[in-house]
Amino acid sequence: xxxxxxxxxxxxxxxxxxxxxxxxxxxxxxxxxxxxxxxxxxxxxxxxxxxxxxxxxxxxxxxxxxxxxxxxxxxxxxxxxxxxxxxxxxxxxxxxxxxxxxxxxxxxxxxxxxxxxxxxxxxxxxxxxxxxxxxxxxxxxxxxxxxxxxxxxxxxxxxxxxxxxxxxxxxxxxxxxxxxxxxxxxxxxxxxxxxxxxxxxxxxxxxxxxxxxxxxxxxxxxxxxxxxxxxxxxxxxxxxxxxxxxxxxxxxxxxxxxxxxxxxxxxxxxxxxxxxxxxxxxxxxxxxxxxxxxxxxxxxxxxxxxxxxxxxxxxxxxxxxxxxxxxxxxxxxxxxxxxxxxxxxxxxxxxxxxxxxxxxxxxxxxxxxxxxxxxxxxxxxxxx
Amino acid sequence: xxxxxxxxxxxxxxxxxxxxxxxxxxxxxxxxxxxxxxxxxxxxxxxxxxxxxxxxxxxxxxxxxxxxxxxxxxxxxxxxxxxxxxxxxxxxxxxxxxxxxxxxxxxxxxxxxxxxxxxxxxxxxxxxxxxxxxxx
Numbered sequence: 339x340x341x342x343x344x345x346x347x348x349x350x351x352x353x354x355x356x357x358x359x360x361x362x363x364x365x366x367x368x369x370x371x372x373x374x375x376x377x378x379x380x381x382x383x384x385x386x387x388x389x390x391x392x393x394x395x396x397x398x399x400x401x402x403x404x405x406x407x408x409x410x411x412x413x414x415x416x417x418x419x420x421x422x423x424x425x426x427x428x429x430x431x432x433x434x435x436x437x438x439x440x441x442x443x444x445x446x447x448x449x450x451x452x453x454x455x456x457x458x459x460x461x462x463x464x465x466x467x468x469x470x471x472x473x474x475x476x477x478x479x480x481x482x483x484x485x486x487x488x489x490x491x492x493x494x495x496x497x498x499x500x501x502x503x504x505x506x507x508x509x510x511x512x513x514x515x516x517x518x519x520x521x522x523x524x525x526x527x528x529x530x531x532x533x534x535x536x537x538x539x540x541x542x543x544x545x546x547x548x549x550x551x552x553x554x555x556x557x558x559x560x561x562x563x564x565x566x567x568x569x570x571x572x573x574x575x576x577x578x579x580x581x582x583x584x585x586x587x588x589x590x591x592x593x594x595x596x597x598x599x600x601x602x603x604x605x606x607x608x609x610x611x612x613x614x615x616x617x618x619x620x621x622x623x624x625x626x627x628x629x630x631x632x633x634x635x636x637x638x639x640x641x642x643x644x645x646x647x648x649x650x651x652x653x654x655x656x657x658x659x660x661x662x663x664x665x666x667x668x669x670x671x672x673x674x675x676x677x678x679x680x681x682x683x684x685x686x687x688x689x690x691x692x693x694x695x696x697x698x699x700x701x702x703x704x705x706x707x708x709x710x711x712x713x714x715x716x717x718x719x720x721x722x
Numbered sequence: 723x724x725x726x727x728x729x730x731x732x733x734x735x736x737x738x739x740x741x742x743x744x745x746x747x748x749x750x751x752x753x754x755x756x757x758x759x760x761x762x763x764x765x766x767x768x769x770x771x772x773x774x775x776x777x778x779x780x781x782x783x784x785x786x787x788x789x790x791x792x793x794x795x796x797x798x799x800x801x802x803x804x805x806x807x808x809x810x811x812x813x814x815x816x817x818x819x820x821x822x823x824x825x826x827x828x829x830x831x832x833x834x835x836x837x838x839x840x841x842x843x844x845x846x847x848x849x850x851x852x853x854x855x856x857x858x
Contacts, residue, residue: 423769
């Protein structure tokens with residue numbers, strides 16, 4: 339029985355080791371591996387193959403990627419051995435010799451061999467002379483993309499003074515006070531119920547949403563700084579982004595043209611969905627994020643979805659792990675909102691109006707979803 | 723010393739040959755894109771602002787791929803020739819040269835890379851065994 343237990347444990351460990359992805363198989367490397375596959379398929383085609391098995395192509399591209407990696411590693415090692423941080427041509431040629439030493443090359447056994455007139459270099463020259471010049475099939479951008487971090491926008495040092503001596507100036511600035519300060523003044527405004535008061539409330543809500551939107555955008559921008567790769571960086575948004583991310587799309591066949599997807603599709607989609615749900619004037623100005631909000635303002639007005647967005651915003655903030663905000667507003671009952679904490683009967687009446695919109699839950703959720711998607715996809719032009 | 727001036731001349735020739743070589747590199751566009759090579763070299767810690775070295779690695783890699791692929795092609799053609807000996811009509815059908823795992827592993831073995839591919843995957847250890855021995 340002991341032997342059986344040991345055997346199982348060993349197998350488990352082995353399987354765990356195998357299931358752990360190597361650095362050439364990780365998700366963030368998918369793009370580079372795909373490019374390598376295309377390049378190697380092209381080389382195979384030039385050699386004379388007319389097709390290949392999928393597994394064979396993947397195996398070969400994996401090996402080639404490791405070859406490049408080991409050439410770089412060896413060259414770097416040689417450079418460091420010579421006391422340099424940057425590699426030069428001799429390091430690279432020595433690295434190539436080391437990788438080719440298994441197969442052997444002419445003059446490999448000479449003890450006074452000079453790297454400069456190495457056989458490897460001569461072979462490469464012959465290869466260049468013989469082989470055709472086949473460029474790569476696609477236009478490859480520089481990757482991984484390095485986004486510039488907009489430093490000055492969020493620091494106190496820009497010109498404002500941090501409130502209080504205990505806050506150092508190198509910390510990011512506070513967001514709009516609307517997003518975290520309780521709006522107790524709202525209760526005082528609604529002493530009598532009239533349509534004018536209702537629009538006042540809506541205006542206040544809109545302002546809050548706008549400042550929250552800015553907050554979300556700010557965290558989205560700063561959350562992805564520091565050289566994070568654009569294609570593998572953020573899993574939460576990658577799901578949505580991968581549907582319309584051009585770098586993850588399938589490669590084009592010969593003769594096809596690239597189509598600008600994101601700026602065109604979105605307004606049509608938005609306007610279609612919105613028109614289906616609410617008769618809202620179409621607002622196709624995607625450059626202005628506030629206008630997107632205005633598009634939905636009638637849909638959200640008078641509903642609890644405006645405050646539910648706070649929750650979405652809260653979730654996003656938590657995901658980015660930069661700042662945690664406690665906007666103590668419950669999603670379910672309106673009664674816990676700081677707005678309506680007052681004892682005023684009139685406020686209770688307004689609260690009951692909003693609470694009775696439970697049958698509009700589906701609409702509200704759909705409007706939320708559309709708003710979220712539009713925010714995420716409207717942020718894409720800044721990311722790309 | 724006597725052989726010093728000669729060796730220094732030799733070095734000059736080598737250096738000039740090398741610089742010519744690097745210059746000729748820039749004329750040739752390798753099939754493997756520079757960005758890909760740069761990405762993996764950066765991953766390995768290789769640091770060099772010189773584009774010619776990236777091209778050198780790209781060309782060397784392409785040469786390696788071409789060698790492996792041509793060896794695999796030899797294997798593929800040899801197999802087709804062996805089959806054709808038996809039946810003449812197969813020559814018309816099997817004109818397509820496909821890179822298979824089998825040929826690839828044979829050609830890579832000569833380069834020191836051992837690629838073993840599973841022939842098939844089975845559900846359990848006793849799949850395909852005789853019913854008599856399965857009970858054991």
